[in-house]
Amino acid sequence: MASADRWYLIVITLFAIIAFMPWARTVEVGGMSMFGWLMALLMVFSPAIALVQLLIRKNRGDHSDA
Amino acid sequence: MTLERTLVILYLFGCVIIGALASKRVLASRDEYWVAGRRIGTWVNAMAIMAALASGGSIIGVMGLAYGRGIPYTLSLFAGAVIGFPLASILVAKPLRNFGKFTITDFLAFRYPHPAVRILVPFLIVVSFTVYIVAQMKAAGITAETLLGIPYQQAVTLSAVVFVLYVSIGGMLAITWTDVIQGTLMLIVILGTALAMMAQNGAPTNIIAEATAKAPELGQVANEPLGSYLGLFVIWAAAIPVIPHIVMRVFTAKDPQGARLSLNIAMVVYSIMILAAVMVIVPVGKIAFPNLQDADQVFLEVMKYQFPPLIRGLAVAAVIAAVMSTTDALLLACSSAISHDLLGNYLKKHVSEKVENRINVAIVWVVGGVAMLFAYSPPKLITEFYSAAIGMLSAGLFVPVVAGLWWKKANLTGGIASIVIGAGVYLVVQFSPSFPPLSAILYGLPASALSMVIFSWLGSPMAEDLKSTIERLHR
Numbered sequence: 113m114a115s116a117d118r119w120y121l122i123v124i125t126l127f128a129i130i131a132f133m134p135w136a137r138t139v140e141v142g143g144m145s146m147f148g149w150l151m152a153l154l155m156v157f158s159p160a161i162a163l164v165q166l167l168i169r170k171n172r173g174d175h176s177d178a
Numbered sequence: 179m180t181l182e183r184t185l186v187i188l189y190l191f192g193c194v195i196i197g198a199l200a201s202k203r204v205l206a207s208r209d210e211y212w213v214a215g216r217r218i219g220t221w222v223n224a225m226a227i228m229a230a231l232a233s234g235g236s237i238i239g240v241m242g243l244a245y246g247r248g249i250p251y252t253l254s255l256f257a258g259a260v261i262g263f264p265l266a267s268i269l270v271a272k273p274l275r276n277f278g279k280f281t282i283t284d285f286l287a288f289r290y291p292h293p294a295v296r297i298l299v300p301f302l303i304v305v306s307f308t309v310y311i312v313a314q315m316k317a318a319g320i321t322a323e324t325l326l327g328i329p330y331q332q333a334v335t336l337s338a339v340v341f342v343l344y345v346s347i348g349g350m351l352a353i354t355w356t357d358v359i360q361g362t363l364m365l366i367v368i369l370g371t372a373l374a375m376m377a378q379n380g381a382p383t384n385i386i387a388e389a390t391a392k393a394p395e396l397g398q399v400a401n402e403p404l405g406s407y408l409g410l411f412v413i414w415a416a417a418i419p420v421i422p423h424i425v426m427r428v429f430t431a432k433d434p435q436g437a438r439l440s441l442n443i444a445m446v447v448y449s450i451m452i453l454a455a456v457m458v459i460v461p462v463g464k465i466a467f468p469n470l471q472d473a474d475q476v477f478l479e480v481m482k483y484q485f486p487p488l489i490r491g492l493a494v495a496a497v498i499a500a501v502m503s504t505t506d507a508l509l510l511a512c513s514s515a516i517s518h519d520l521l522g523n524y525l526k527k528h529v530s531e532k533v534e535n536r537i538n539v540a541i542v543w544v545v546g547g548v549a550m551l552f553a554y555s556p557p558k559l560i561t562e563f564y565s566a567a568i569g570m571l572s573a574g575l576f577v578p579v580v581a582g583l584w585w586k587k588a589n590l591t592g593g594i595a596s597i598v599i600g601a602g603v604y605l606v607v608q609f610s611p612s613f614p615p616l617s618a619i620l621y622g623l624p625a626s627a628l629s630m631v632i633f634s635w636l637g638s639p640m641a642e643d644l645k646s647t648i649e650r651l652h653r
Contacts, residue, residue, distance in 0.1 A: 113268065113584075117268045120264065120268070121264075121265075121268065124261060124264070128257075128261070128411070132404070132407070132408060132411075137399040137400075137404075138399075140397065140398075142383050142386060142387050142390075143386050143387045143389070143390030143391060143394070143396075143397045144249060144250065144386055144390060144396075144397030144398075145250050145397060145398055145399045147250050147254075147399050147407075148248075148249050148250030148253055148397060148399070151250060151253035151254055151256075151257040152253055152257075152453060152457065154257045154260065154261070155253065155256060155257050155260045155449040155452065155453055156449060156453070158257075158260055158261060158264065158445075158449075159260055159263065159264070159442065159445035159446040159448075159449050160446060162263070162264040162267065162442050162445065163442040163443065163445070163446055166267070166438060166439060166442055167439075170435065170439070
């Protein structure tokens with residue numbers, strides 16, 4: 113597995129763990145729990161980062177694991 | 179109703195025409211029927227993946243779930259699905275595309291060579307996908323009932339006949355062509371509706387603040403136990419890399435890189451659509467219709483009372499498109515599970531490819547008919563209903579697929595044990611009243627992983643030629 117993929121999986125997993133922590137469920141921002149906002153952020157950034165990472169590797173001609 | 183009905187009839191007729199056109203190419207060959215000749219380009223494949231996942235559940239169900247159980251609960255499901263895409267892209271897309279067969283069962287039967295695999299895996303797929311199809315048919319039925327005034331059972335029957343017809347005659351090629359149209363239609367309607375609402379009510383943060391001031395439960399986590407939130411997240415994160423109708427899309431890609439790229443593009447489009455639905459349309463719906471009996475009706479009520487007939491017609495077409503784009507892929511995956519995975523070896527020896535494809539057509543009709551009968555008595559909250567069914571697939575298949583690709587010590591004993599014990603523990607917990615709803619995956623998945631480790635340790639190591647083939651899949 114490419115190291116970029118490995119790091120991506122680690123960061124996403126850590127983010128998900130933080131989102132499911134008890135404090136994220138009790139704190140509310142703008143009427144919605146922080147957990148909800150973190151899930152929404154995950155839905156925006158996770159795909160965007162994965163796509164950018166893949167396109168960068170494609171442009172570099174790195175087909176080792178893409 | 180005339181304009182709406184005309185639009186929907188034109189749309190359905192178009193889908194059948196596409197199926198008929200595609201049938202000329204696909205019925206002659208196994209490769210053409212199941213994986214569209216393996217020559218689908220990246221953007222088309224991405225749109226088809228997005229449309230296959232964005233089901234009636236993703237339009238009717240997602241909004242019903244958010245309305246009934248709150249936005250955070252719903253986002254935990256869809257964030258799980260979004261995480262599932264990079265998991266699929268990183269863990270399975272390249273090696274499975276290099277494997278070059280038709281189905282997830284093909285890979286598992288090759289990696290864990292035992293006749294039981296060709297019975298167990300199709301069984302899990304057919305059971306869970308039939309439940310999934312029933313939920314889709316409910317979405318089609320209530321949409322046509324609410325917005326077109328067609329009685330529920332007639333609407334279910336009509337939609338079932340149309341999509342069974344074009345799947346059965348057009349195979350994967352028809353599904354791909356129609357999925358692109360259906361995906362585009364869904365995007366236009368959901369994003370268009372959300373933008374129109376934002377023009378009236380301001381940014382999503384304002385809309386959510388206003389809605390949660392009137393209905394605080396919409397933004398809270400308190401509604402369900404933590405196990406249910408985590409369970410929903412994990413079910414979908416683990417499902418995407420192994421769910422057959424998405425994996426079959428990996429096999430249709432031109433090359434491994436195209437397979438990965440199309441998964442990632444699909445994920446971006448899917449996220450935008452779901453967030454627009456949950457964070458804009460649902461809060462507006464909650465303000466306008468705070469006491470709906472059936473939460474799954476929220477989008478339909480919004481369309482019915484706040485938009486003109488032309489937009490309503492497009493909305494019906496979009497919902498039916500969402501239902502069809504998923505149901506067609508599910509029907510094809512069910513059909514492949516029976517005729518290719520379960521009966522494939524027998525059929526290959528005894529009948530020609532053309533006859534085999536005729537049998538596929540018959541199986542599509544049988545599965546569609548059975549699901550239609552169940553859909554006449556529909557479940558509440560369809561997204562929860564089909565998520566529970568998909569959880570069984572995640573619990574039974576995620577570990578054997580991923581370990582089969584990435585863990586050299588995984589062997590036949592471990593593979594079969596992880597399928598049986600993962601799915602078995604999931605079912606026991608799911609039907610036990612003492613566990614939170616949808617939390618069964620939190621027991622099924624670890625049980626599957628633990629079984630893989632323990633039974634692989636007890637069994638014989640993988641054969642050397644199998645090991646070298648698996649290594650070649652990663653190159």
